[in-house]
Amino acid sequence: MMHCTSEIGTTHLIIRLDNLEHNVRYLRSKLKENTLFMAVVKAFSYGNNHCEIASFLQKKNLADYFAVAYVNEGVELREAGITKPILVLHPQMADFEKITFNNLEPTLYSMRILQQFIKFAKNQRKKEYPVHIKCNTGMNRLGFSIDEIEQVCQVLAIEKCVKVKTAYAHLFASEDKSAQFFMEKQISNFIDFQEIIKKYFSHKILFHNCNTSGILNYPQAHFDMVRSGIGMYGFGNDPAYQPHFRPITILKSLISQIHEVPKGGYVGYNFGFQAEKPTRSATISVGHADGLNRIYGKGVGFVYINGKKAPILGNVCMDMLMVDVTEIDCEEGDEVIIFDEKHTSEILAETAQTISYELITSLSRRIKRIYVE
Numbered sequence: 001m002m003h004c005t006s007e008i009g010t011t012h013l014i015i016r017l018d019n020l021e022h023n024v025r026y027l028r029s030k031l032k033e034n035t036l037f038m039a040v041v042k043a044f045s046y047g048n049n050h051c052e053i054a055s056f057l058q059k060k061n062l063a064d065y066f067a068v069a070y071v072n073e074g075v076e077l078r079e080a081g082i083t084k085p086i087l088v089l090h091p092q093m094a095d096f097e098k099i100t101f102n103n104l105e106p107t108l109y110s111m112r113i114l115q116q117f118i119k120f121a122k123n124q125r126k127k128e129y130p131v132h133i134k135c136n137t138g139m140n141r142l143g144f145s146i147d148e149i150e151q152v153c154q155v156l157a158i159e160k161c162v163k164v165k166t167a168y169a170h171l172f173a174s175e176d177k178s179a180q181f182f183m184e185k186q187i188s189n190f191i192d193f194q195e196i197i198k199k200y201f202s203h204k205i206l207f208h209n210c211n212t213s214g215i216l217n218y219p220q221a222h223f224d225m226v227r228s229g230i231g232m233y234g235f236g237n238d239p240a241y242q243p244h245f246r247p248i249t250i251l252k253s254l255i256s257q258i259h260e261v262p263k264g265g266y267v268g269y270n271f272g273f274q275a276e277k278p279t280r281s282a283t284i285s286v287g288h289a290d291g292l293n294r295i296y297g298k299g300v301g302f303v304y305i306n307g308k309k310a311p312i313l314g315n316v317c318m319d320m321l322m323v324d325v326t327e328i329d330c331e332e333g334d335e336v337i338i339f340d341e342k343h344t345s346e347i348l349a350e351t352a353q354t355i356s357y358e359l360i361t362s363l364s365r366r367i368k369r370i371y372v373e
């Protein structure tokens with residue numbers, strides 16, 4: 001939570017918690033008064049470190065619930081002092097011990113996992129251990145089918161060792177306006193699930209369905225809670241929404257060395273670039289081991305130096321890449337922006353036909369992260 005100049009003199013990520021707060025407040029402003037907000041902090045909080053992100057959100061009281069994909073992420077949150085409920089989206093039987101020991105809440109998504117968990121909870125003499133039902137409304141990834149749900153509810157309604165807290169579904173193309181017909185079908189399927197589930201339980205079960213783009217595009221489907229990941233980190237998945245979001249993840253480095261490459265000279269591994277004319281090449285200490293994949297090489301991706309675009313020359317190395325600064329007034333030690341709030345990771349990701357999610361979740365843990373409020 002501090003600026004340390006010696007760290008800034010190398011490749012580093014600045015994580016803007018002020019932007020995170022802005023994004024969460026913006027997303028929450030789209031919700032009805034009583035709709036809860038679940039902060040999705042899986043995958044190292046999309047590269048930003050779940051412990052730091054969740055601690056900040058908890059301190060500011062900006063999240064009602066947290067979600068992680070895997071159990072170890074939830075264990076780390078507990079160790080970092082997170083006391084709010086934590087939903088595990090994708091648990092396995094091997095995780096049950098850690099789940100109950102850390103008071104994490106498992107998703108039950110198949111008959112197999114449901115039966116295994118009930119057996120485990122009984123053995124541990126648990127009473128009303130919180131669990132969540134995943135409904136498959138059309139994505140066919142995880143979840144019970146509509147044909148199974150009566151049986152699921154019959155089992156869960158009589159077992160005293162568990163208590164169903166929420167039931168949820170997931171939209172498979174909520175950011176894609178042309179998929180609206182399918183999304184509305186998924187939403188109506190989820191309402192069918194809800195009607196069945198409600199019949200079996202006397203206590204209130206919370207229903208949730210929307211990820212970030214669902215929050216923005218399907219306000220009628222927020223139900224009792226929403227789950228946001230990418231929006232918190234600053235992306236609305238749509239140019240129309242982007243002005244409301246502020247990317248929180250900024251990757252900067254500096255020019256380590258400049259080479260004057262003569263006509264015919266090569267840059268980097270395996271003849272990846274040959275100079276057709278005298279070329280100035282700047283070396284930067286970020287490579288494919290840091291998450292800047294080789295796909296960004298050979299002019300696909302670029303960085304910014306002194307406000308100008310510098311395309312990547314040749315192949316991305318493991319710990320370094322070289323960029324073309326022939327037309328840029330710069331010197332060794334100058335700052336390099338790989339992405340920031342303006343030149344976003346989403347724009348860089350798009351050069352390689354991928355999405356912001358993939359680029360930011362791939363950022364290596366070896367890159368120093370500096371958190372600013």
Ligand SMILES: *Cc1c(COP(=O)(O)O)cnc(C)c1O
Binds near residue numbers: 210
């Ligand atoms: C990852 C995930 C989310 C968050 O999605 P975003 O598009 O990042 O908001 C929500 N729900 C489930 C089930 C997920 O797996």
